Amino acid sequence: MSETEQEHEQGQARSSADHSTKGAYVTSGEEFTRDTAYIETRITRNAVDGFPVEPGRYRLIAARACPWANRAIIVRRLLGLEEAISLGTPGPTHDSRSWTFDLDPGGRDPVLGIERLQEAFFRRDPNYPRGITVPAIVDIPTGAVVTNNFPQITLDFSSEWSQFHREGAPDLYPEPLREEIDRVNRRIFTEVNNGVYRCGFAGSQAAYEAAYDRLFVALDWLEERLTHQRFLVGDTITEADVRLFTTLVRFDPVYHGHFKCNRNKLTEMPALWGYARDLFQTPGFGDTIDFQQIKDHYYIVHEDINPTGIVPKGPDLANWHSGHGRERLGGRPFGDGTPPTAS
Structure with missing residues (x-):
C-alpha cells in the first residue's frame, strides 16, 4: 500500500465511524470540534432538489446505538411513517470503512443488498470524502444516499411527509x-x-x-x-x-x-x-x-x-x-x- 493509500485509509477510519463521533478522535491539546458538513439534499413535496416525497421509495438507515440516528427512528415512529419509509438498522459496531449490516442475514441490508453503508455513499459520489454517517436516507431505485443531514431529516418528516402521517400523529414542530x-x-x-x-x-x-x-x-x-x-x-x-x-x-x-x-x-x-x-x-x-x-x-x-x-x-x-x-x-x-x- 502506498503512502497516499495509507493516508486515505487512516482518514477513512477517522471520519467514517459513527455519526455520533463523525470525525471524532482525541487530538492532543485540542478542543473537539464537530464536522457538521452534510449532504444537504432534501426530499420535498415540490421535489426542488430532484427527490419527491414518495412512499416506498426511500430507506432510512439508522443505527439504534447512535443518538443522532435514534432521533430519526423516534420521529418516524411518532408520526407513523413506518409504511412510507422503511428502516434499515446497522449493528452497534463497525469497521474502519463504515457502518455494517451485521445484524441482517448474510450481513447485508435486505432491501439495498449492501454490506456497508459506505456503498450507498459511493453510489452518490465515488469520491465521497467525508464521514459515512447515520442517519442517512437512501434512494432505493438507485441505491444512492440522498441525505445525511440529520437535523433537517426529522424536520422534513414533520412537514414534507405530513400527507402520510398516521391518524392522530402529534405536531412535533408547531x-x-x-x-x-x-x-x-x-x-x-x-x-x-x-x-x-x-x-x-x-x-x-x-x-x-x-x-x-x-x-x-x-x-x-x-x-x-x-x-x-x-x-x-x-x-x-x-x-x-x-x-x-x-x-x-x-x-x-x-x-x-x-x-x-x-x-x-x-x-x-x-x-x-x-x-x-x-x-x-x-x-x-x-x-x-x-x-x-x-x-x-x-x-x-x-x-x-x-x-x-x-x-x-x-x-x-x-x-x-x-x-x-x-x-x-x-x-x-x-x-x-x-x-x-x-x-
Missing part, C-alpha cells in the same frame, strides 16, 4: 412555537448533545474542564426549566424533546463514565430524571432504545478512549420503568392526537 423550539434546540445541540462529546474527546485537561463546565451549566438550566413544566416547549412533545431525550437516555450508561461527564448522574437530577423517564415510558421513545447496543457501540468503537474494548456490565437500568410523577405538571404528550400503537 408553527406558533417554532422560534422558541429553534432557540432551545440550538442551546441543546451546542451545550448538551455535542457538549458530552467535547468532554469525551477533549485533547487536554483545559479543554476537558471547559467543556465539562459548559455541559453542566446547560444541564442545570434544563433542570430548572423542567422543574416547572412537563415538556421543553409548550404543553406537548415537540422536536426539542426528541433531541434532548437521546442524549439523556445515554447519559448514565455511557457519558457519565466513558466521556467523564461525572459531576453527577442523571438519576441525581430530579427534574431531568423524571422528565427522561416520562418520555422513556411514552410510546415511540423507550421502545426504540437498546441499551446493550448503545454500550457496545461507545465502549468498543472508541478505541482511543477505551483501548481495552471492555464493555461495563452496569449500571442497572431497570429504574427507567419506575414512576416519575410528571403528570402533576399537566401537559398532554400528544396534544389532541394519540400515541402510536405498539410496535
